[in-house]
Amino acid sequence: MLKIQPVDPRDWLRGDYVTFQYDISRVPGYYFTTNGLDQVELKINDIIYVELRDHGGEWIASAFSKKPPTDGSVYIRGKVKNIRYASRINSTDEPKLINSTISIEYGIEQYFIPEGTGQGVSFVNKDVVAQVTVDDHGNAVLKQVYVDKKPWP
Numbered sequence: 001m002l003k004i005q006p007v008d009p010r011d012w013l014r015g016d017y018v019t020f021q022y023d024i025s026r027v028p029g030y031y032f033t034t035n036g037l038d039q040v041e042l043k044i045n046d047i048i049y050v051e052l053r054d055h056g057g058e059w060i061a062s063a064f065s066k067k068p069p070t071d072g073s074v075y076i077r078g079k080v081k082n083i084r085y086a087s088r089i090n091s092t093d094e095p096k097l098i099n100s101t102i103s104i105e106y107g108i109e110q111y112f113i114p115e116g117t118g119q120g121v122s123f124v125n126k127d128v129v130a131q132v133t134v135d136d137h138g139n140a141v142l143k144q145v146y147v148d149k150k151p152w153p
Contacts, residue, residue: 001058001129001146017112018145020130024050024061024076025109029083029100031064040066042097046080048104049138058129068138077138078104108132108142113153123147 004020027050032040042048051063052074059074069075086099108130131144145152 002132003058003060004128004130004145005123017110019109020111020142020145021109022106022130024052024078025104025106027061027064027102027104029097029102031061032097032102040097042066042080042083042102044080044082048078048080048102049075050078050104051075052134074134075138076106076132076134076140078106081105106140108140111142111145128152 003023005022032042046066049065049068050061051065051069052059053062063069068077080102082103083097084101084103085095111130126147127149129146130142131146132140132142134140
């Protein structure tokens with residue numbers, strides 16, 4: 001179960017759907033640094049592996065890497081979609097990952113729903129989670145959405 005934030009309700013060509021952003025979709029860049037020093041070089045479209053751990057029934061990110069874990073832990077494979085660097089004090093300074101936000105997509109951001117149900121979708125003040133399965137290579141499939149612990153729609 002991954003915590004989600006719904007974003008969009010409709011695609012005119014493919015029907016009603018909801019686009020989700022997961023709590024693990026926007027990652028502070030300091031996860032890729034040690035003592036403020038960049039440890040990896042990240043760029044758009046790089047593959048990222050996010051190690052997950054169970055936190056009371058919901059799975060949260062516990063580590064990020066450009067290589068899949070080899071210790072048998074559960075992980076999800078994603079792709080860097082954006083790197084947003086914070087403003088620099090001096091324009092000649094190199095941007096640092098420690099001051100950035102990394103946007104990652106996992107291929108489970110769109111969830112199609114019955115035709116005609118996309119209008120007026122609101123999850124304000126609701127507990128929304130997605131049941132996601134991952135294979136041994138970190139590929140994810142969105143199985144079911146739950147709103148306030150009930151299957152939706």
